Amino acid sequence: MLPDTVTRWALLVGLLGAVPLVLLTPPFQVADEPQHFERAYQISRLDLIGHAHGREAGAVLPVSLSAMARDILGTDAIDADRPITPRPLSASLAGLGRPLDPDRVAFTAFTGAAPYSPLPYMPQAIAIAIGRSFGMGPLALLYAARLANALAAIVLLALAVRTAPVAREALAFAGLMPMALYQYASASPDAMTIATALLFTAIATRAIVRGWTGRTVAAAGLLGAVFCSHKLVYAPILLIGLVPAMAGGRARLRTIGLSVAIALFALGVAIAWFALNSGLALTRLPDTDVHAQAAFLIGRPMAFPAILWASLQSYGMLYYFGMVGAVGWLVVPLPATAYLFALFGMILTVCIRRPDEPVLPRLVGVWQLLLVAGGIALVALALYLTWNTVGSAAILGVQGRYFLPLLPLLLVACTLLVRVPPDAARARLFGRIVAVVAVLQALVLDATVVTAYSVFGGAV
Structure with missing residues (x-):
């Protein structure tokens, strides 16, 4: 398919896959969504920094927000079991009548979300601010935040596909994973983290071919600041163009300098934010100690690689299933065929190469694989330091x-390394099959949500 065709089907499938979930997914049935909604509401008032309150962090918000979460989930505890119970759409929409009552306020704890940068909350916060000006209640504000998040993420996905010089179908398919669509249609900052990492990957790969321009440098710096200030573990993505630039080519020094400048800017924003909010990084798990865990790893330099390898062997399939998709609070898997569809689609995207695409050195693919490996290691290390007991033999949590922002880079790397001979007819055929698989995945996701929550059942 032509580049514009790939962009159009990515945009269409993204909209058809994510927008219905804004309503179909019952309120607060996405992991940590209550905290993220409350954080987005705080930011919508231009109150950007969370506030510590004993061993909790949050902000003073209308009590109607936490009351809505408590009524829907049965508890306002941040860490609690989240059982799947029927939640017909009619029952969910009945809550639209609840008023916001913005003057009745109290401290609201959202400890897990309080330290996060406001950048990945921008679509949600803007939608909430507009909704408040129209007198919307809490549930209407949640739906507005979800819709804005979904539309912003899908637009960034389409821009990424249009921008990429190679592997367009791979980027589109990675951005249309069921789990990605589920996050887009929520109030979670993961939507912007996935989408900005996707677009950064496309822009940086294009820069390897055509060099940086003032516009792409500015865009890449901003995108990197968004995903890094949410989770610094994705910093390796910032280095996509560094080693390929060192390998040679026109304006090599300029390209290296701009790549470094982009990385330094994004890292600077992220590190400055985390330093400003270091007091809000309050652990919520007993028997964990970041400093003691770090001392354990420093004293045993080979311990972490061994623990990481053992964890990948033990839980690798679970990571794959979680990356492809699970609904609710990650407790409802998709049908087994969905995970096979995802694998099949990814393999096909790696085998698509059009005659008009530029040929990049294999060094680019090797470097990108190393960056993916580094990102995986950093994700695991962050969890090991903050969510595991000292000296734990496995990495839990x-x-x-968490690997969705790294998936586009992985598929691009595999596309560059496999080196399938260019063939326009095969590219068109495989592209159409990939588009059909993406549509099927979106339909399976919607059906899973509807079935799990009896969305079109009677009122409860």
């Missing part, structure tokens, strides 16, 4: 969705 890693979720497959």
